[in-house]
Amino acid sequence: MQERLNDIERAALSSLSEVRDEPSLEAWRVQHLGRSAPLMQFIAGLGQVPKDDRPAAGQAANRVKVALEAALSERREALRIAALASSLEEEQIDVTLPGRTIHRGRLHPVTIQLRRVLAILAEMGFQVYTSREVETDEYNFQLLNFPLHHPAREMADSFYVAAGERGDNPILLRTHTSPGQIHAMREYSAMNPKDPPPIRIALPGMCFRYEQITARSEIQFNQVEGLVVGRSITFADLKGTLSDFARRMFGQQARTRFRASYFPFTEPSAEMDAECFVCGGAGCTVCKGTGWLEILGCGMVHPVVLQNGGYDPKRYTGFAWGMGPERQLMLRYRIDDIRYIFANDARFLQQF
Ligand code: DAH
Numbered sequence: 537m538q539e540r541l542n543d544i545e546r547a548a549l550s551s552l553s554e555v556r557d558e559p560s561l562e563a564w565r566v567q568h569l570g571r572s573a574p575l576m577q578f579i580a581g582l583g584q585v586p587k588d589d590r591p592a593a594g595q596a597a598n599r600v601k602v603a604l605e606a607a608l609s610e611r612r613e614a615l616r617i618a619a620l621a622s623s624l625e626e627e628q629i630d631v632t633l634p635g636r637t638i639h640r641g642r643l644h645p646v647t648i649q650l651r652r653v654l655a656i657l658a659e660m661g662f663q664v665y666t667s668r669e670v671e672t673d674e675y676n677f678q679l680l681n682f683p684l685h686h687p688a689r690e691m692a693d694s695f696y697v698a699a700g701e702r703g704d705n706p707i708l709l710r711t712h713t714s715p716g717q718i719h720a721m722r723e724y725s726a727m728n729p730k731d732p733p734p735i736r737i738a739l740p741g742m743c744f745r746y747e748q749i750t751a752r753s754e755i756q757f758n759q760v761e762g763l764v765v766g767r768s769i770t771f772a773d774l775k776g777t778l779s780d781f782a783r784r785m786f787g788q789q790a791r792t793r794f795r796a797s798y799f800p801f802t803e804p805s806a807e808m809d810a811e812c813f814v815c816g817g818a819g820c821t822v823c824k825g826t827g828w829l830e831i832l833g834c835g836m837v838h839p840v841v842l843q844n845g846g847y848d849p850k851r852y853t854g855f856a857w858g859m860g861p862e863r864q865l866m867l868r869y870r871i872d873d874i875r876y877i878f879a880n881d882a883r884f885l886q887q888f
Contacts, residue, residue, distance in 0.1 A: 721845025802835020
């Protein structure tokens with residue numbers, strides 16, 4: 537009997553020494569310590585052993601079982617250490633190698649210019665109001681005092697997204713940031729319809745026009761709209777604010793001039809020029825010999841537009857403007873073709 541147990545133990549231990557990995561270790565456990573292992577069969581058969589021999593047989597079998605279990609866990613630990621050692625060996629890293637250079641992204645030049653504009657306006661007390669890029673005809677034109685079929689719409693041939701059954705109110709990509717004026721005024725006036733709060737906001741964002749793409753015009757571009765509404769806001773506030781903006785953007789010496797113009801949503805309307813910051817007004821190629829650079833369109837908010845925004849034009853006045861950061865960028869860096877700006881050529885973008 538003892539002989540049989542010795543054989544079992546010897547056979548088990550010798551096959552354990554062949555085990556090299558975790559799966560075969562598990563197979564070994566099933567084979568030698570599992571339910572149908574010879575040792576377990578032996579233990580199960582102890583009932584058949586004569587009563588007097590039974591305690592000794594039981595003890596001997598148990599000793600073998602304990603020995604096999606100890607050998608198993610010892611082997612498991614040895615395998616774990618070996619695996620760790622070999623992974624340390626194989627996955628060694630050379631910390632002295634030079635690192636891979638990280639390619640850092642950069643801001644798009646238009647983003648840089650937009651941030652310059654908004655930083656100046658923020659200093660002047662303007663909050664940023666972001667408005668949607670997809671608009672209805674009503675917001676993009678009608679509420680801004682462009683009557684249906686008015687020829688002023690020709691300034692902005694549009695990308696229509698949905699027309700069909702929408703009749704006179706198709707959906708389009710906004711052609712300017714001005715519809716944000718209506719959204720903002722309606723939102724603010726809804727806070728207190730009887731006595732709406734004053735407004736001083738900048739509305740930046742992408743605009744879209746269905747145009748021939750040339751060195752001077754793109755089908756997408758940004759605008760920064762400004763809107764100020766309050767009690768007794770006058771054209772003097774408009775001139776002062778926009779001239780101050782020009783000095784902050786183009787330098788303290790920058791003079792400005794205002795020329796009469798036309799926009800349906802302002803009355804009176806004007807365009808502001810800044811003295812050419814390249815030649816100081818003497819005339820050069822950037823200002824095409826005039827000494828002046830056209831910077832923005834502006835005007836006093838039309839009473840109909842105030843009304844459409846929920847502001848009573850008898851009690852409130854305001855001014856607004858719209859300007860193009862791409863154009864400012866082009867002037868600043870003497871970029872002579874607007875198509876570079878959205879062509880996404882890294883050779884161009886990396887210069888900023
Ligand atoms: N929306 C005009 C355009 O796209 C720009 C503009 C002019 C905006 C005068 C204004 C303004 O708010 O008062 O050409």
